[in-house]
Amino acid sequence: MKILVIGPSWVGDMMMSQSLYRTLKARYPQAIIDVMAPAWCRPLLSRMPEVNEALSMPLGHGALQIGERRRLGHSLRERRYDRAYVLPNSFKSALVPFFASVPQRTGWRGEMRYGLLNDARVLDKQAWPLMVERYVALAYDKGVMASAKDLPQPLMWPKLQVNESEKAQACMAFNLDAERPIIGFCPGAEFGPAKRWPHYHYATLAGKLIDEGYQVVLFGSAKDKEAGSDIVAALTTAQQAHCRNLAGDTALEQAVILIAACKAVVSNDSGLMHVAAALDRPLVALYGPSSPDFTPPLSHKAKVIRLISGYHKVRKGDAAEGYHQSLIDIAPERVMTELNELLQAGTEA
Structure with a gap:
């Protein structure tokens, strides 16, 4: 299974997202996980053994640039990803997996992303109080986990490697x-x-x-x-x-x-x-x-x-x-x- 993750753009959020990668790798040991994020994230992603490749997101944090995102998505089609997980809640963050024709595109509904995400989850903030829980929940099929209490415990927290x-x-x-x-x-x-x-x-x-x-x-x-x-x-x-x-x-x-x-x-x-x-x-x-x-x-x-x-x-x-x-x-x-x-x-x- 080949997985594309559209990662966050902040250091803290990127660190917490590792819990998703660790959970995916535990559930699907043969999975190949690539993470698309700003280039500055590479030093963090390179220390996460679950991540196969850090793909640079060349577009600015606030830039829509639909044409550029379309070209970027098309360039990823040859990688033939099976699944995509979109962690930011913005409309624009869901465009690249859509244009890359990834068959299953998962994320919280966010900014009205119907169509862009074909596995959109509706967030109940009371059921999922922690950001890390919201990330980990995406690793499971829709409807399987009704709240954070249903997640396997303990959660696999972020763990960077330095020798x-x-x-x-x-x-x-x-x-x-x-x-x-x-x-x-x-x-x-x-x-x-x-x-x-x-x-x-x-x-x-x-x-x-x-x-x-x-x-x-x-x-x-x-x-x-x-x-x-x-x-x-x-x-x-x-x-x-x-x-x-x-x-x-x-x-x-x-x-x-x-x-x-x-x-x-x-x-x-x-x-x-x-x-x-x-x-x-x-x-x-x-x-x-x-x-x-x-x-x-x-x-x-x-x-x-x-x-x-x-x-x-x-x-x-x-x-x-x-x-x-x-x-x-x-x-x-x-x-x-x-x-x-x-x-x-x-x-x-």
């Missing part, structure tokens, strides 16, 4: 201290500071960890560079020698390998949080207005800290520097306590 040699080489390439265990910080988040734990809290935690013999490495994209710089600037001169701001200085491939080398990770609700979970790193995940009720870190080694309930559609914080008060209220001492418990559990394992 020890890669970790050692990456740490050497970035001149990290071989004598100090690494604690990774992921201080960035989409949509600005409202989803970020304040930089001064990160700095307080970093100082405590450095004083205890760790080194702290900051990860993120180029737009997180300033947030990382603020954290470093808040440290003493002596502490700064053991804190590296690599936000914007690593490709995604390098960041994945370096996160795998971390003793533990502290992260906002972000794509890199899901990467850390998939790498099975002890993880403290900090939530504010966004909710772990829909996209929690999928790891038994993760601890979520959130002081409010429900989902708050907030793009701007309600306090100084744009931070959300619910994140300001998470004290560094609380995070340190949770982190130490995870580190202790890892020592005892």
Whole structure:
């Protein structure tokens, strides 16, 4: 069986989609699974052993371009896919499998995709509360699973593969201290500071960890560079020698390998949080207005800290520097306590 998946366009969503690939591979061991996604996803897909090939989606995230999608679909016909799974809910995301003449095209109904999907599922959000459950449900025939409670347990959570040699080489390439265990910080988040734990809290935690013999490495994209710089600037001169701001200085491939080398990770609700979970790193995940009720870190080694309930559609914080008060209220001492418990559990394992 040959399967085409139209994958998501966000790091966190792409990570959670691996649960679908793992489930499909478990159900159909001989299946060949290709995933079409933006080119930047390749470093993630290449570390998912269930994926045969990562196919580049050359069209922009918001571009309809029906003609281009038709040509792209036609170019895939010779691959003779038996099934397609469309994970985004947009109309345009279902066009390529339709034009590729894939016989069975499965996905949630989304933006009125009748015809484009001939196996369209109607989503009951109460029955399928987690995004990962919605992805996994598509691996089963329509009507077989009425709700998330019907799915085989435990779910096959995302699991990226990184070997020890890669970790050692990456740490050497970035001149990290071989004598100090690494604690990774992921201080960035989409949509600005409202989803970020304040930089001064990160700095307080970093100082405590450095004083205890760790080194702290900051990860993120180029737009997180300033947030990382603020954290470093808040440290003493002596502490700064053991804190590296690599936000914007690593490709995604390098960041994945370096996160795998971390003793533990502290992260906002972000794509890199899901990467850390998939790498099975002890993880403290900090939530504010966004909710772990829909996209929690999928790891038994993760601890979520959130002081409010429900989902708050907030793009701007309600306090100084744009931070959300619910994140300001998470004290560094609380995070340190949770982190130490995870580190202790890892020592005892």
